[in-house]
Amino acid sequence: MPADATPDPYTDPLAFGQRLQLLRTRRGMTREQLGGLMGRTGSWVKAVETGRLKTPKLHLVLQFAELLRVRDLSELTGDQSVHVDLFVGPGHSRLPAVQAAINRFPLSDSAQAPSARHIRARLARAWQARHEAPNHRDVIGALLPDLIRDAQRAVRQSDRATDRRAAQAALSEVYSLAQFFVAYQPDAALLWRVAERGMIAAQESEDPHTIGVAAWLAAQAHRDSGHFDAADDVTAEALAYLTPLLPDTSDEVRAIAGALTFEAGYTAARRAETGTAWRYWDQARDMAARLPADYFHPVTSFGRAIMGAHAVTVAVELHSGGESVRQAAAADAMPIPSRPRRARHRIEEARAYQLDGQPDVALDTLARAHESAPETIKYNGYAKRIVLEESESRHPGRRQRASALAVKLGLLAA
Structure with missing residues (x-):
């Protein structure tokens, strides 16, 4: 490693405090911000990072791990003998089939594609099943492989521009459903492939609601990876696009705009920006109040x-x-x-x-x-x-x- 290179806390034998400092800076947090969220001071965080204080007890280590979104506790502690996945769950039994469907791009498939309307009806049933089932990952994991293949076929076999845009919108929503399954699975690269493909298909669809949903999920992926600036950028771009449409649009577009507004507040809260977080929450609450009393967005729950x-x-x-x-x-x-x-x-x-x-x-x-x-x-x-x-x-x-x-x-x- 070059002498001026930043050490990697995941591979180098660093002390706890050094690992803490590197993970904190990678998340873009100051010592004062991290200390405040822990109910401590910035100087206390500095003392831990520099080794003036010994490694904290377990409850404080777990608090650090939560605030820094450490996925495996060994990334913070350096103890490679015990791996405790925090923000990564166990690999689901249906993950291999979903992975294969996402990664496969058949170009010579001659099977007849269903219509975009048919795919949307299946999607509606899939979302309903997800909301009703206690084992929701198992349910949508069983449905996703066929949905992904059929939605990809529909895009490839669309001849007219209007049909192709409708198929792209359906494909983007299939990827949205897939992101709920893939999230917190032990395959971070797959999550990003799904998020990016969903956003590309949404842009090709030119449908405001579809674009909003894809942006909402992309912002979450960025924030959960600690990329707060990227999350803010995606959210701001989507809201700038949707806001002019709000006076004369559907409830689902108003709902996705409200969900994105709350996401901006969520990210602000993760930055410890109290006033900004609550301001966005207030705006989102006002937007929710303009929806029917029993309205419930099937993707965002807004x-x-x-x-x-x-x-x-x-x-x-x-x-x-x-x-x-x-x-x-x-x-x-x-x-x-x-x-x-x-x-x-x-x-x-x-x-x-x-x-x-x-x-x-x-x-x-x-x-x-x-x-x-x-x-x-x-x-x-x-x-x-x-x-x-x-x-x-x-x-x-x-x-x-x-x-x-x-x-x-x-x-x-x-």
Whole structure:
């Protein structure tokens, strides 16, 4: 390695503090920002990074891992003997078939393609199944290979420009569905292929709603990888494109614009920009209020019912313990007409209670999330962090409950 090269914390035998500093700078966070989110100071973070303070205890290491979106705990600790995947779930049994369908580009396939209308009807059923099934990854993983192949055929076999644009819109939505399956699977490159192909197909479709959905998913992929500036750029570009259309457009376009507005606030919260985060949340709430009372966007879950859950997420990402619990008490998860989205909200509530020093309530809430949609919590790094932390609790009852949940999540052997 050249003398002036930046060391790689994933391969070089660095001390904990050095790894922390490199991962923090790669995420674009200052010491003051990271310290504030931990309830500490920037000088405390500096003391850890420079080795003046010894390696923190497990609960603080897990907090660092959560804030820096460390996918494998060994990336932060340097201990290669124990790998604990936080923001990567176990490879799903249907992943190989989905991978093969995404990676395959048959050019001599003579099978007749179904119409874009037929593909959209299948997509509508797939989204409904995803929202209703506790094992939603298994359900959509079974549907995706045929959907991907048929949508690709429809694009290739379209003769007229209007038919081709409709087929591209359907293909982009298939990739959107695939991104929900591929997210947090152990194949980051596949996620980016899906996100990029979805965006390209959306642009070719020239359909505002399709473009908005692809941008929403691309922004999430950037943010979850720690690329906050890229997430902001995608969101801003999409909103600049959609905003002039809003006075005279469909509810689905208004909903995707609202979802993108909240995403801008979500990213701001991840940056610890409190005022900006809540300002975007306020704007998104106003946009949701203009939709029908029972409206629920099938991809983003945007609508009036989701705004309470979004408020919890903003408060939690800002690490405001008391505000998080207040928002959790005000939010009602039951009107959310989606099992995986309700489970995700329960996980956010659990984060709120953990921040507020109520670990028993947090564990109870995670148990409810597991009942709603086991596959959601199994792939959620925040839930794993809480369970791992409490499995080390000094309170026997709490430790036992956390360990039992850890077994269900595959974090501990039975």
